[in-house]
Amino acid sequence: MRFDHRHLLGIEPLRPDEITTLLDLADQYATYNRGRDKNAQALAGMTQINMFFENSTRTQASFELAGKRLGADVMNMAMQASSIKKGETLIDTALTLNAMHPDLLVVRHPHSGAVDLLAQKVNCAVLNAGDGRHEHPTQALLDALTIRRAKGRLHRLTIAICGDVAHSRVARSNLLLLHKMENRIRLVGPPTLMPAGIDAFGAEVYDDMREGLRDADVVMMLRLQKERMDGGFIPSEREYYHRYGLDAEKLSHAKPDAIVMHPGPMNRGVEIDGTIADDINRSVIQDQVEMGVAVRMAAMDLLARNLRARPKTVMV
Numbered sequence: 001m002r003f004d005h006r007h008l009l010g011i012e013p014l015r016p017d018e019i020t021t022l023l024d025l026a027d028q029y030a031t032y033n034r035g036r037d038k039n040a041q042a043l044a045g046m047t048q049i050n051m052f053f054e055n056s057t058r059t060q061a062s063f064e065l066a067g068k069r070l071g072a073d074v075m076n077m078a079m080q081a082s083s084i085k086k087g088e089t090l091i092d093t094a095l096t097l098n099a100m101h102p103d104l105l106v107v108r109h110p111h112s113g114a115v116d117l118l119a120q121k122v123n124c125a126v127l128n129a130g131d132g133r134h135e136h137p138t139q140a141l142l143d144a145l146t147i148r149r150a151k152g153r154l155h156r157l158t159i160a161i162c163g164d165v166a167h168s169r170v171a172r173s174n175l176l177l178l179h180k181m182e183n184r185i186r187l188v189g190p191p192t193l194m195p196a197g198i199d200a201f202g203a204e205v206y207d208d209m210r211e212g213l214r215d216a217d218v219v220m221m222l223r224l225q226k227e228r229m230d231g232g233f234i235p236s237e238r239e240y241y242h243r244y245g246l247d248a249e250k251l252s253h254a255k256p257d258a259i260v261m262h263p264g265p266m267n268r269g270v271e272i273d274g275t276i277a278d279d280i281n282r283s284v285i286q287d288q289v290e291m292g293v294a295v296r297m298a299a300m301d302l303l304a305r306n307l308r309a310r311p312k313t314v315m316v
């Protein structure tokens, strides 16, 4: 098994065979998670610290569960209550935590690049749980596993990623991963929500949902990220739903067996109709949550193997 990385900061540095290695291991953990006795020891003796500088429900909970199911000591830092509020810089906080000798540091931060910067200052393995609009690698990996299990393969699929692409680290990481695995990717949304130069990533861009969804195997919806907008991106939520919200009629343009995905949290009635989200014949949104725990277990297991293989160095 080859996964020669010290950190998991993004999809960008991963090779296709490394992605497959990680997904294969995650598949085993998905089976394991459905069993009653969850007492694996891959992270036994290790300390995992979760530092979330931005709100999170699914990602933080699943990283915590993943660590505990592998036998790690897991600590969640309450970043709202931490010294960051007193003006301590990110790097000072990281150095302080580093002095407590964690083995794994899971970090979410509102600024793109902040997690990479932090990884340069600590001597443990760092996992990016989402940095600004940049990357969210474990989300793309859990999406890939969900697709592979639902479709039986992860190549030569037509995948429509729809909505607020411009503000989405989920879209960016998915685009990188699905492109590496040789899928056909369509980005669908209003031009105001498409990042400049996006065609360079090898995706087709559509501003019409029906055209963008035509014969798609996978329809991946994105949350409208209002917190990252400073006004003027969409006329109104009603109008947005009318043109870009996924409802039964728009979905009928995709393949009859197309699956519907959403990373959560969902704005029902804004980017997706609630009945589509809840339709167990189409929606794999709950599978995504389930695969999230398995993928995070696999990622931490692989990084921990690399940690154990290297002599421990102490950074001063």
Ligand code: NCD
Residues within 6 Å of the ligand: 058, 059, 130, 136, 139, 169, 170, 222, 223, 225, 263, 264, 265
């Ligand atoms: C995403 C995120 O935080 O980037 N959510 C998640 O991790 N499940 C997507 C979002 O916030 O819309």
